[in-house]
Amino acid sequence: MGTTSGSKALRQTLPQPDPALIAMLTALPDFPWPLAACRLREIPGGEINRCFRLEVAEQTLLLKWLSAQQRVPLDRAAQFALQQQLARHGMAAEPVYLSACQQIWLEQWCEVQTFADQDPDKLSLLATALGQIHGLTINTPALDLVAHWHCYLKHLPATEQQIFLPAIATCEAVWAQADKSVLCHHDLSFGHVLKAPAGVILDWEYAALSNRYFDLASCAAINQLSDADAQQLAANYASATGIRREDIQAGMEQMQPLVQLTNALWYAANRDKTG
Template identity: 25%
Template sequence: MAFPTSCLAHLPVHGVWKTHPIGHDLANCTWRIENGEHQYIVKQYSHDAAFGRQTGDTIQLDALLAEQGIAPAVVYADEMTGVTVQEFLTGDVVASIFDPIQRAEQLAEAQLQVHQLGVDVRPWSLSERVQAYCNALEELKPGRGREARSDCESYANLFSAWEHGPRVFCHHDLSAEHVFFRPELKIIDWEYAGYGHPAFDVASTIVINDLYDDEIDTFIETYNQSAKHMIDREGLRDWIRLVALINRIWFQLQEALEAAEAEKREQKATAADSEQTTTA
């Protein structure tokens, strides 16, 4: 994905900007830009339908969370193109904490604060979102799509528990790299956030950060000290399996979309070469 240069005209300061890619997948691309004095983060969301999102919802969510002070300030946003420009954070991230037990404690405290948020956003269904993954995957890789849908059917009880169980605001991608704990708590990368089951969100955090048993024990103990909905270690095992399944489907979809886009680029290049040959 090419850098969205049109956003530069909307920045509060101007100059010659250098762009540095810092993240790329089919769901979004991210750049750090700097002009020697100022730095910003530029993000562009894409393939919303394939990833079960409503166009513009993520942009609106970024702004709502920035207003609550837990996410970076939004400098510019365009819902139609999926482009947002945010402040560049320079604090310490939880991933920089050397002691894994302290990291687990900080992650649990951040998770608690997320679960205590009240955000006015459109609710979404985990089952419907994962079915969107499966549908998009089946269009590109029919065998894999059907297999993914079949695998999901064996977790029908957990999908139902997600829909009808306790509801809190969840991040769903709480990597230690996404949590700035100094000088104040700020969290980035909210594109999968929304109201959901707290145990699913905790399981997501455990899987994303690859926590070991003693770290999981510390996380759950810290979380349960102030949580409205207690997390049971035994019950968490099934949620972790569901998270692992959804992550696998997501990565398969990402791989299939990348292959399809690469094929389109190759066909376009071949057509251009053919046109040049004919003209010559």
């Protein structure tokens, strides 16, 4: 009796899930469990998508409620297949379900431990993680960065579109000549590199075959690295990969305008979502 009463009390204290999410899950013909058996608790954070802890049938899963209003055409099925491959390499949680509408995603729950922001080895950790990602042999589509730019552009007023067009033309020529043969994360913030489980990296949503120096420059921008820290990231990456530091720095400098353009377009296109 005590256990049952305690479970009821716990359920009553949990915030009620969004009715729109419940309606969506109810409408899915192949959702793995009856909703009456599921306990959902929202995890704070996320600018575009929403995440929930799902407890059901003596297991815990991460449920991602993916926005239907993405500003770029992300292929969730390709992302699911990519993460399955990454899970086999021990670098991502195992995905277990993707709805036909590609808005409900389930993966194995991981109790994660991040490194402290003040960790003196954080630049080395980022460089090592990037080197490991870039060294993987993965079957996945290549990043069509130019198409992403134009997708973002469509969501801007005509007058604002004109501001970006010269930079797009210049950067498009650079991207056309760039090597795009290695797996890249494209969103490797310091918080995505985990202390535990060791080797696991979070949030592969934008991963694709791409240019390693674009990924490095993106990493520097996402983590708001100073020029000195960006140079140290390049030095650490050189040590991790055996690529000459001078070549890495030159590649990052070449890709920096493309990263700046991508970030500016992303924020402009998502202003209504991020505030």
